[in-house]
Amino acid sequence: MALLLNLPKIERPKTISLDRTVNPNKLPFLQVQILQRIYLDLFEQRQTALEDLAELTDYPKDSKILKDAIDALVRKDFLEGDLLKF
Numbered sequence: 001m002a003l004l005l006n007l008p009k010i011e012r013p014k015t016i017s018l019d020r021t022v023n024p025n026k027l028p029f030l031q032v033q034i035l036q037r038i039y040l041d042l043f044e045q046r047q048t049a050l051e052d053l054a055e056l057t058d059y060p061k062d063s064k065i066l067k068d069a070i071d072a073l074v075r076k077d078f079l080e081g082d083l084l085k086f
Contacts, residue, residue, distance in 0.1 A: 030065070031069050034053055034073060037053060053066060054066060
């Protein structure tokens with residue numbers, strides 16, 4: 001007597017190619033400064049303000065360079081949300 005099983009097809013989870021992910025060691029210095037401050041603030045349960053990042057980086061808070069660095073971190077999935085609205 002033969003036993004037949006009808007198993008559903010199991011899909012493999014999608015894998016991300018390593019060449020598509022961003023290595024944090026290859027981030028520009030300004031982006032590393034921003035990430036470091038945000039992570040330290042998270043550890044201390046503080047909210048990071050744009051003014052804090054401007055003071056840390058010596059860029060004005062309305063600087064295009066500072067805003068572009070934050071946008072780049074969001075695009076690279078290091079940050080979620082919109083820090084620039086604060």
